[in-house]
Structures are given as C-alpha cells and as structure tokens.
Amino acid sequence: MIQVLRTVKYEADRVRGFGREIMSVPGCEQLASCIQCGTCSGTCPLSVYMAHSPRQIMALVRADFKDEVLQSNSIWLCASCYACTVECPREIRVTDIMYALKLRAIREGAYPKRFPIPILAKEFSRMVRRKGRITETLLVMRLFMKANWRAVLGAWRQGLGLIRTGRFVILHERIKRRAELEKMLSSVENGGARPASKEVP
C-alpha cells in the first residue's frame, strides 16, 4: 500500500490566533522577529530525530498551524539544553517556546496515550504537589506503571544496581509545611495559557 502524504498546507488548516497566544506567554514574545535563519536547528543536538526542525516549528507556530505543531514529536524531543536560545541572533527563547507548546499539548491532551514524556511531566508535578519534593526512584516507578509496565523488566539491572549502591530511595522525601505549599500552588491554579477554544479574541 502506497502511503499518501500531503506536503502543502491549506489556509483552512490554520487555527487563527494560536501564534499570537503562544507569543503572549512570558518569554516567548521575541518569536515575532524570527528571520528563519535555521541557527536553532543547526545547533540542536536532537533536531536529527525531529519530524519538524526547530526552525520549522517556529514558522509553523507563527503561521497558526496549531495541530501540526502540537502533534509533532519535536516539542517532546527538546531536552532543554538551551543551545538554540543562546545562539539565536534574534534572541528568541526557543527553549521557552518549546515549554509553552508542551504545556498547551498537555492541557489539550494532544499526545499519544501512553507517550512517556508528557506522562513524566504530569507525574512529576503531581509528586511535587503532594510531597513538596521529588523522590526520583519512586517517580520512575510511577512513570513505568502509567506508560509502559513492561519497561520495568528491562530496567531490573539498573534497579538492582541502584539498590547495591544505596541510591534506590523507597521512602518519600517530603517537606514539613506541605499544606502551606499546597495553598500557594492552588492560589495560582490554571493561571497560565488557557485552551484556545475558550479564548476570546
């Protein structure tokens, strides 16, 4: 069976206002001045794996192609090394734009069901909220359970190694004033970008 792929985008594929919403997130304002030089893609250690290079993501965001961007693997592959941010001649904070895009994709559920990277982010935030701190080994266990329990089998050797070297922590690290922290966090709940559907232009 021959796979048919459309390579040209239509006007109708745009979700008007998406680019503007992303550019209104603190730290993402400079995107408007992108000159499409490709320095971000050239310096990115992960662009070779990306469906869309960082330069393409910048162009797609600005042109309101929301679905392509949020469904692209590119935003999840960004490992936050900040090479692009440091090198961009227009001082665009590409890494921060990637965060804004991840945030949107997670809020709108726009990622494949058992995809581990957004699940890790969600489980991470859940543990911080409940305990105030992260216990890495327990976080990874949760990730395995939610994303791919079979991966536990593949990781047994590493788990044993961590036990042997006394790095496998099984009791939660936690802060004393958890209620204080929870009050702070809930007071700013959902204070970030809201889903586009509810956005009033």
Added chain:
Amino acid sequence: MKYAYFPGCSLKGLGRAYEESLLPVMERLGVELVELDDWNCCGATAYMSIDEKQACVLAARNLALAEKTGPHDLITPCSACYLVLNKMKHYLKDSPEMRTVVQRALDGAGLAYGGNTPVRHPLDILVNDVGLDVIKEKVVRPLTGLKVAPYYGCQVVRPYATFDDAWNPTTMDRLLATLGAEVVPYPLKTKCCGASLTGTLPKVGLRLTYILLREAARRGADVIATICPLCQFNLDAYHDQVERRWGPVPVPTVYITQLMGLAFGLPAEQLGLNRNFVRMKPLPAAPAPAQSK
C-alpha cells in the same frame, strides 16, 4: 565564608554522592553551608510544561526562604536547580504581573520575595570566592597522572552563563589543574547528555550519552568529572546499556567534588565513590607522605 544551601531533590536521592563529597570538601575549605529550612523542589524542567505560574511559585518560595535566612548567597549544586532558580529570578524581574501573582501566593505563609539573593553554583564559589590558591594549599594528594575529561553539561552554562562561557567554560579545567590532574581536551564539554530522554526515549537519549563516553575514551581519559547529578546518572547508570549497544567505552564518571576530596586526602568511602556503577580505579599509591599541609 557562609552560604545558604539549596541541595535539591537529586542530592538526597540518585545524586547523593554529590552531597556526600560537597559537604566535607567545603568544610575543609572553611566554607559554611546552611541548608534552607523546609526547601521544596525547584520545579526542574518538567513543571514548566504543566503550569508556569505554579512553577514560578515553587522557585519563589525557595528564594524567599533564602532571603529569610539571611543576607547570604544561595549555593545550588544541581544544574537544573541552578538554572530554574536563576530563570525564575529573571522572569519575576521582567514581569511585574507575575511578580504580583507570586507575592500574593507567598503572603499567606508570611514570606516575601525581594529578588536580592544571588543564586550561585559551587564551581563559581570555589574559583571566584574561595580561590584556586587557597584550594591548592589544601591539596595533600595531588592527582598527578590522572587524566580527567571535564564535562560541564548544559544548564550550568546556558542560558545564564554568569561565571563562565556558554560553549567553552574553563573553571572546572582550572580547578582540575590545581588539583594536579592532567586535563584532557574535551570539546564535548557542554554537549547534552540526553537528559531524561535516556529513560523516556532510550533510542535517542542513550546515543547522546554514548557520544560523550566514546569521545572521553578516545581521548584517553581515565575519568570524566561532572557537576550535574543528571549527567552523572546518565553517564554512569546507563553505562552498561550503552556498552551493550555500541561496545566498550571504559570511562567512569564522578563528581568534581569527589576528585577534590581525594586530592584533599579524604578517604574514598567517605566521598560516595562506592555509589558508582562504574568504579573509578584507586589512585596510585601516594608518592611520598610529604604532607606540606
């Protein structure tokens, strides 16, 4: 010399060897570290993709706790904590709106954010506050003949390279030379280790780890020195998986503070060196016990 100390979650978990070596080394240098009372997770890179205001509050609570502690600089050994706390300081400075929101959240707990506490990395403090000359005086067991590849990773130099260069930092190189080690030229010193991709997308993450290990091996390094708990974990705990895929890359990875401890004559078992998957070979027998001090 006194600093407020923010260890971060990793130094109590997978990266505990970092804390185990940092504390005695700092003590030996007469640097006092006062751990922040009831500090919370900095939010790391993950929380930014969940809620940016909450991420800001997480960082601001720690910074406010530091301000409450006293007028000392805050020392953060983990690269992610260092980046996040500095980044949020920038955010709060640039966005009065965010600052109002965050201050309101802190109010209830009697905390205030003034934005005046410098957030600094141990490397910065060791080289610029303590000074290499003072460090040199404490060296009783020079690391002569030990070939070390200095690996800085990303987030301690980018994007807030306040004390060193974003691509070609040299503070750790100079520190290693002070300890008597032979510094191996290591052009990948600020390349990404794969971060959490080693666990979430091994095919991609492990290759980045492999590239770093192979280059260190190719250049004849006996050991890689690092300053980031995640870099150390990737280069060490995934070492066997890397070798199974791509063949031998026989280089262990330790924290710079562990090497400092060895040079200061502290016993290896007190520096967390037994926590490595890939153990560092013991230093050759001390040349002569000419303990100048």
